[in-house]
Amino acid sequence: MNIAAPITVLVVDDEPIALAAHADYVRRLEGYQVVAEANGMSAALAFLNDPASPAVQLILLDLNLTDGHGLDLLRRIHGLGLVPDVVAITAVRDVQVVRSAIALGITAYLVKPFTFAAFRDKLESYSNYHAVLAGRSHTSQDAIDRALSQLRPTGRLDLPKGMLPETLRAIADWLRTQHSPVSATDAAAGLSMSRVTARRYLDHLVETGSASKAPRHGSPGRPELQYSWHHSPPG
Structure with missing residues (x-):
């Protein structure tokens, strides 16, 4: 039986406590491997520019970095010819920033503060999305629809009877x-x-x-x- 390789993750946050906590959150999940922790834009770019660095499939990206904005970092990453998936992890709620993030291809958006349960749910959805498209050079309309539905579930929360x-x-x-x-x-x-x-x-x-x-x-x-x-x- 083929065992899928873990999804490689770069965690970017300029707050040391948050950086360590989010990396620890990833390590608690099956199917993921943290390959680096970067404490800002410069550190992230240095890692991604290093030919010896392992490939990164997913970036957990804080948007408010002391040495630049997360969206500017994403533009720089695209300029390197890299197209990793990105989950924004941030306290930023400004609608224009959210729109810009979506336009730049951010896969998911997780607003601080959040619990480990919320983090786990978001990355489990991403795992399902990744699994649908993994290993394909060509796909179908059905597969695309199924992949996107993992990122944007449309159902209501399953609450106990009588709860609204x-x-x-x-x-x-x-x-x-x-x-x-x-x-x-x-x-x-x-x-x-x-x-x-x-x-x-x-x-x-x-x-x-x-x-x-x-x-x-x-x-x-x-x-x-x-x-x-x-x-x-x-x-």
Whole structure:
């Protein structure tokens, strides 16, 4: 049985903590191999220009680099005659930047902060896309459609019965902005909903890896659970 070679990855980020964390995220996934970590545009170009460097199939690219913009780096990479796939990993939400990234061929866009679960889902989608087209010199309309559908899934989130995507999004957005752990009672008050409803959605965020929970001690009676959003490393 033929075993597919791992997808080779270059991680580019000028924040040391984020660079190390994102490289570690990749190493936790099957089918990927980190071949280099670059702390900015110059380091990335030096690696890609080195004839001794292994080929790079995928770049995880932060857009806000101290020595240049990620999109400028992508243009320089194209100027070298290289066409790796690119996943933008960035806090940039400006629509024009997103449009420019798409125009330059960015395969996927992951907005900081994010959890490992979100990172894993994005790269699993990319793996499926890569698998459909791998090893082909020619393809078909069906294969192209299947490959693109892996990058741009159109289905709704599969939520437990009775849960609404809009409510889940509202609670997630609210929890993300809290600077200290909060209880279901706090969430209910902040979002004008029942405590039971708030707790159900908060527990779902914990189950999916987007949040964590722990007992809140120091108050009389039974300890109340407190919830915190899982932020990614800075960058």
